[in-house]
Amino acid sequence: MIAIIGGDGQLGQDLLKTLAPREARPVSHSELDITDRERTLRVVEKMKPDWIINAAAMTNVDLCETENTRAFEINALGARHLAEASRSTGARLIQIGTDYVFDGTKDGPYIETDMPHPINAYGITKLAGELYTTYLNKNHYLVRTSGLYGLHPCRGKGGKNFIDTMLGAASKNDSLRIVADEVLTPTFTEDLATQIDKMIEAEPPFGTYHATNSGQCSWFEFAEAIFEKSGVKITLEKTTAAEWGAPARRPAYSVLANTALLAQGIDIMPAWEDALGRYLVKKLDS
Numbered sequence: 001m002i003a004i005i006g007g008d009g010q011l012g013q014d015l016l017k018t019l020a021p022r023e024a025r026p027v028s029h030s031e032l033d034i035t036d037r038e039r040t041l042r043v044v045e046k047m048k049p050d051w052i053i054n055a056a057a058m059t060n061v062d063l064c065e066t067e068n069t070r071a072f073e074i075n076a077l078g079a080r081h082l083a084e085a086s087r088s089t090g091a092r093l094i095q096i097g098t099d100y101v102f103d104g105t106k107d108g109p110y111i112e113t114d115m116p117h118p119i120n121a122y123g124i125t126k127l128a129g130e131l132y133t134t135y136l137n138k139n140h141y142l143v144r145t146s147g148l149y150g151l152h153p154c155r156g157k158g159g160k161n162f163i164d165t166m167l168g169a170a171s172k173n174d175s176l177r178i179v180a181d182e183v184l185t186p187t188f189t190e191d192l193a194t195q196i197d198k199m200i201e202a203e204p205p206f207g208t209y210h211a212t213n214s215g216q217c218s219w220f221e222f223a224e225a226i227f228e229k230s231g232v233k234i235t236l237e238k239t240t241a242a243e244w245g246a247p248a249r250r251p252a253y254s255v256l257a258n259t260a261l262l263a264q265g266i267d268i269m270p271a272w273e274d275a276l277g278r279y280l281v282k283k284l285d286s
């Protein structure tokens with residue numbers, strides 16, 4: 001049985017659907033607050049899962065900047081409690097990580113062995129969670145991903161992903177300004193859930209794995225593709241992250257290479273353009 005912590009989140013819901021044949025059970029925030037160590041140990045002891053997937057986090061990057069302590073409690077200590085609980089019950093642990101543990105100064109995609117150096121509170125707390133995971137339960141997969149969007153709402157970000165925000169803004173404006181100096185790989189949660197299913201099936205060596213859709217783009221280029229594929233005509237202007245002035249700094253370049261998955265022959269992540277097309281078709285059907 002697979003316990004999915006954060007089971008009602010954007011990624012958690014797709015994991016639940018994809019992993020259903022493996023007997024996946026959602027654990028929502030209302031059932032378990034992972035900042036409560038004793039309760040986390042008790043709930044996991046009672047469930048006795050074979051696997052725990054920690055898809056729970058404080059995901060609002062700007063909010064983490066102003067609510068540092070809460071972010072640390074959830075992203076770092078919550079991960080620690082699940083690492084302790086999984087170790088004591090013999091469960092294998094999949095911890096979901098982020099591209100924002102890197103500072104964005106590398107001249108090319110980040111690989112799993114690159115040294116993290118976060119530049120915002122979210123990245124610092126997620127890195128601390130990674131360290132607790134790897135330190136406390138050697139039977140782990142740390143799966144770092146990037147720019148998630150899915151058909152289910154991102155709970156930490158007001159229920160909207162970047163695509164919804166763009167399409168919503170386009171219905172009210174003739175032109176939009178989009179940040180063009182941050183480059184990443186947007187990743188569809190359905191593809192990530194399928195990749196995690198593949199990892200559970202293949203059981204590669206424990207350790208750190210990058211898992212994003214392939215390719216890269218700036219937020220501006222992502223917006224261009226969203227409107228082109230949706231047939232929406234709108235004028236787009238480039239702006240910079242500095243001009244945009246979000247509370248938290250973001251890495252200018254946070255593309256991850258799925259090097260470890262490739263080395264194991266189990267990288268099944270499609271291109272981001274392909275993923276976006278499938279998302280838009282499903283979104284229109286829903």
Ligand SMILES: NC(=O)c1ccc[n+]([C@@H]2O[C@H](COP(=O)([O-])OP(=O)(O)OC[C@H]3O[C@@H](n4cnc5c(N)ncnc54)[C@H](OP(=O)(O)O)[C@@H]3O)[C@@H](O)[C@H]2O)c1
Nearest residue numbers: 006009010011029033034056057096145147148154155156
């Ligand atoms: N979204 C992205 O762009 C992105 C990019 C890279 C990596 N990631 C990582 O991917 C994972 C999944 O994120 P997501 O996009 O699915 O975010 P999400 O929709 O915001 O889901 C996060 C989940 O965590 C739960 N949660 C928050 N605090 C909790 C606590 N103290 N105890 C138990 N559950 C708690 C939330 O429940 P409530 O809403 O009820 O609090 C929610 O179900 C996270 O590890 C995130 O860091 C996300």
